[in-house]
Every structure is written in structure tokens, then in C-alpha cells.
Amino acid sequence: MSNLTIKNLRKSYGDTEILKGIDLEVEDHDFVVFVGPSGCGKSTLLRSIAGLEEVTSGQILLDQNDITDVAPAKRDLAMVFQSYALYPHMSVGKNMSFALELAGESKDVIAKKVASAAEILELDKLLERKPKDLSGGQRQRVAIGRSIVRNPKIFLFDEPLSNLDASLRVQMRLELARLHKDLKATMIYVTHDQVEAMTLADKVVVLNAGKIEQVGSPIELYNRPANMFVAGFLGMPRMSFLTAQVASCTDTYVTIKLDAGAELTLPVQGHSLSKGSKVTFGIRPEHITVVEENAGMINTSVDASEHIGSDTFCYVKTTNNEDITIRTQSDCSVVDNSKIGLEFDISQSHLFDNDGIAIATRTTSVS
């Protein structure tokens, strides 16, 4: 059993605070993904867990032991770097056995562990080669192999797939998922790629500006984003936001008037809105239907459309110049600058208060 607890972790460089109080629990066998825009502190958080960054304050506990000030080597963690960070002067086999050698393992044990890791990762035939003679995917596998042989309590991955081309990335993503299942290991994975986050994670941690915005399963975050940041960050293309005002409300219903025109009534649970409150209405591209002009909830004009084969993305502007993205079938043929009407699936919509915090709508709060 190994679980990681992070308590009020802070990290500053001079006057700049990179991590502004992180609290997090990572359970045994969890695949946790840190995701967020660049500069949000996700890599710094991972490096702090690894012991490569000194933290300013706070605590990191591994199995109830305080490891905040323990040297990286003594933490019993393994890390896979974005650049692979293989030792260029050592063969693949040596790269994988280096840590075991340093730990003073016997030759037999080392040989056995390297062989079994090589088998898992299909590296058996490459053990004598130098990293420079390997392809990107193979290098990445060696970097993972180097972690596996140590049998660490937690695997740390720092954007491990971002140097690979698109098809290899998909393949390695599947391999990583398989590895996690086979090894039953605890893994923490940093990425800015939301597809990786959604597909790999048991638990996604969305970071922004040094703070955790939301923690939850991928589908939970997608269906019930806690705020506008998470709502806008997860989902491709991103959620569209329309400004609105509360026209009237009861305990269970809110009627809002979009600045773009329509009046919508949404079922809500426990809110502090009152008539006149400014709110933001959020709707994902896949929950909008294109209809004839004047036949829908609002009218818009088409800015541009992209046909990507399986779908068509339409970018439209409302009468008050707000942007909306729509995902429709591939055979949808809207003409640029033409006028179209839009129909929203209210049951899938989101509502945010003036501070960008989500208001639980009744439909989305039922999981």
C-alpha cells in the first residue's frame, strides 16, 4: 500500500509564487493526471514530489512518512522525463540497471529484473544498443523500463509523450494504460494534453495559476465542472460561454435572459441568485443543434466552418458579438456569413455565477 498526501504545499521563486497551497490525496493504485495550461505549476508540483525542487512550505507524506526534505534517491519514486533523459553513454541494459547497481543489488538480481522489464516493454533485442540508435518510441520505453526495474512506490511521468509523433503517442498511451493495469502501480502523470488526461486518468487534477481548480474522475469533470476554468479547459472544441442576467428565479428554477436574445429556464439546486444577477450560460459544442433562422432559441451568423471528416465545427457569432462553437454532422453544409438559428439542449447546459463558480443544475448534478 502506498498513498501520497500533500498538505498545503507552497513553492516560490523569489517573489513569484508558483504553487499556492496544494492539498491532495493520491490513493494506492491510482492513475492521477495533473493537467493545466503551461505555467500552471503542474510540472513544479511533480518535481516537488520527486524531490527535485525544494518546497517553500507544506508537507509531502508517503505512506504517512514525511518525505518533504528527503533526498530524491531515498523517496522510493521513479520518474520518466519528457526528454527521456537516458544516459547517452550507456547501453539500454546499463541504463535500466544503473539504479540497481547504485543500490548495490547482486548481478543475478539485476540481470533478472532487467530481463523481466525488457520483456514487458519488448526491449529484449535492444539491450546492447545505445540510446542514439533507438527511435523515439523505443527511447520512451527504455525510460519507462528504467523506472520499472526499481519497483518504486510511485511512478512519476512528466509529459512523457509530448516528444512523440501523433500515431506513436496514441500507441504509447494505450501501452501506458495497459502497464498501469498490469503493474497495479500508483502513477502520477503530468500533461497539457486533455485527451491524455481524459483517457488515462482515474483521477484528474486540474491546475491553474498554482492552485487546484478541481479534482475528480474524467467524466465527472467533464459533466460537472466546478467553475468556468475547468469547463473551458476540458472539451474539444471548448465550451461556449454566453453572458446573461437572471430574469426571475425560484428555489428550483432560474429563468435567465441571454444578452444574445433568448430567455431560458433552467432547473437548479440551491443557489444564491436573485433577479438581475449577472450569470454565464455554458453550452458544449455537441449540445447545440443548427436550425433555420428564426426557428431556434437565438439567431447567429456563421463566421467559419471546418470539416474534419467525422464532424463539422461551425464557428458562429451572436447578434451581440459573442462566439459560439457548434459540432454537427459532417454533411452539414452551412455557408459562411449566412444566418442560422440555434437550439440548445438545456438539460446539458451549465450555469456559472458572477465569480465563475458553477451553479448546480438539477440535470447535471445527477451522476
Add this chain to the structure above:
Amino acid sequence: MLLTLKQQRRLHTVAMGALAWLVALLIFFPIFWMILTSFKTEIEAFATPPSLFFTPTLENYITINERSDYFHFAWNSVVISFTSTIIGMLIAVPAAYSMAFFETKRTNFTLQWMLSTKMLPPVGVLVPIYLLFKDFHLLDSKTGLIIIYTLINLPIMVWMAYTYFKEVPKDILEAARIDGANMLQEIWRILLPMTKGGLASTVLLSLILSWNEAFWSLNLTAYNAAPLTSLIASYSSPEGLFWAKLSAVSTLACAPILIFGWISQKQLVRGLSFGAVK
């Protein structure tokens, strides 16, 4: 007539090649002339116009061998340059390691300040150094020269090692740290093997600079610790210059380092380009 692009390129290559040869010959000429003169008699050495064709003689080399103990000076040169290089590397590697991987706000300034000390005219500190050496009984001692050579070559050695270390991705050292390497293991098993080419050229450069150094060896040694550069100087005697003998002794002094440099050409070129060519 207009040249095609291909012809222009070829012409360019030929012209650049010719220019490079010309420069190389120009640089090599004094050495060539020195070797040539060392095989002439004193009279031939003086002749105007100088003679290109003559009967070579070993007379000068024989005289030198009789008059002075070449191997005494050569041994001093070897001991002083190798020891100062080894000590220099022992200081330069950790210094460069800390500056390359644990940079502070003042690292850049320190590096530039170190290099700027190389721009001072050595003669400016001759008197204080001389007096210090006298007080510490270091005059005409190999220890004294080793200390001086180590100090004057250190800035360049640190700077070069720093440049090579900077090329090593930080990730790799961090990976070693996570794999359980302590600082010594990190340097010895990862950093040094990865930069061995660059460090070899640093060693070579330090050896060459120490071997060729003349100012301090002339001023701080008499006989006991005198290296080959002092031997050469001793042949420019008050009774006038003996060109042939001077050339012979110079050839003998240059020969070891020249051969050494020839063998390690490849490393040296990389070293002198300061890592600019990867």
C-alpha cells in the same frame, strides 16, 4: 560570361580552399624555417640571400647536447605542465559543475570576472609575485611554477568545462539523482563520461599553454626548475645570437608538444571552437 550557380559554388569552394592553404602555410612558415635553420651551420644560417639548398648537419644538436642537459629541462616541462593540468582539472571540474547546474544570480559575473583576469598584463603583478615567491622560498622551484601555471590557466579551464557541462541536459543528471546517485557518482558516472571529449580538449589546451609559457618561467626560475622555454632563452646569449643553435634548441623544445598536438588534432579543434561546433 555569366557563371551558372553550380560553377559559382565550385569557384567559391576552390577560392576558400586556396585561401585556407595560404593562411596555413603562412602560419607554418616560421616553424618550417626554424627546423630548416637548425640543420644549417652558423655561417649558412646568416647568409643573405638565405639558402634553401644546403648540406644538412647535426652539428648544432650535438653542441647543444654537450653544452646543456636537454632532458633536465624537458623533464621539468613535463612535470610542471602535467601536474598543473591535473590540479587545474581537479579544481575546474567541480567549479564548472556548480556553475553550470546550480546557477545563481552571480554565476555569469563570476565567469566573466575570472576570464577578465586573463586580460591583465602579467608583468603588472611580477614584483608582488616575485616577492611572495621569495618569502615562501618558491623561487626556482617546480612547486612555484605549478602553482602559477595552475592559477593562470584555471579561468580558461573553468570556462571551457562550464561550456561543455552546459550542453548536458539537466534532466539526465536529475534522472541519475532519482536513480540514487550521490553527487560524486553523478559527476563520475554520468557527467564526465558524457563530456569526456570536451574535457580532453581542455586538458590538452592547458598542457600546451603550460608547456609554452615563458614569462613566468624566465622570471621565477634559474636552473633547478627551469623548463624548456628557459633553455631556449639561454641561447640568446650576450655574445650575440647563434641562429642555428637557437633554432635547434627551439626545435627540440617545440617537438614534443608539436607531436602531441598533431596526434590529438581532432580534440584540439573541438576544444578551441569552445563547443560552438556540435
